[in-house]
Amino acid sequence: MTISTYTSTATYTRTHTATHLTDVILGTISDILADLGISASVLTRNWEQNENAIKAWITEGSLAQVILECRQPSGTVDPVIEFPVTYAATGTADTEFTASRARLARFLAKLDRVPVGTTCELLCAFNGPHSAQPGWGTGARTSTDGLQGITFGTLGRAPHASASLRYLHS
């Protein structure tokens, strides 16, 4: 008989934090794309690769933010959703792993619609040096000049870091 028990301890590793925040970020991107009717193939095609990369970068503390750029058929990039990651100095900022799922659902209901054929791209920005991860290369962000920002606030918290959401649109 195989019964696995995870025992609660006071020792939360950075890996726990990275796993939690990666799930919160990718889960939120999934919900946003589904809500906007944008194909999630860019996400689902390489899910595990993206998951491993984001998790590794949060673990090493190099990830500044994940960025989702939505490109409309006209070429206009709108909206842009940013997921900044903030790191705690000591790892004791929070002892809970939380996600603001219900508040996010209410937030999604207010998002602007996008034209059919809108596609998306996933980018990451860094605080400094970071490890190379399979499937990820150098890229450049599109300017967000002219877009207005709505700050959702904290999306997920963990002992060593937290992730928030900022929605930029015309």
Place this chain on the structure above:
Amino acid sequence: MLRYRAVAAAPVRSASATWQIITDLVADTIAASGTLTRSDAMEAMAAAAPAGRMLVAGGHLDRHPLTLVAGLVHCEITTVSGTAALTTEENLNPIPGAADATTYTIYLPAPVPLAAVVAEAADGHPRLSDARPPAADDKKTAGAGPLIDMNAVRKAVAGG
């Protein structure tokens, strides 16, 4: 008989790893059948994986179960995310009751806003469905009979 299984998700496991655990649980359960194959269940769960990982990562599977119906098996599988995942007790043994199953269906939850994504995944394999699963009570008739023939036991004890 309605059964439940809870699988620890983040921060214990990533969405991919969690979906793999659920896949193995479903496949191991189906493998107990004399006529169904583990590989078929693995294929069905692989077809569901793009939606499944999104359901896990978004925390939807915490609240909306995946339901496996196979013979006497009627099991709701959910995830546990966040702090509670660290103390969740898991039973990952195959769910009993599939030995005589000749068919099965994996009912995927289709919560807002992932309904269209789940529907697309469900179209990818005949064993998947995004419909609401039948009530567990419907299955009770199949499993309502006692597992032990008490008359036979009485006869044996009486030396009959």
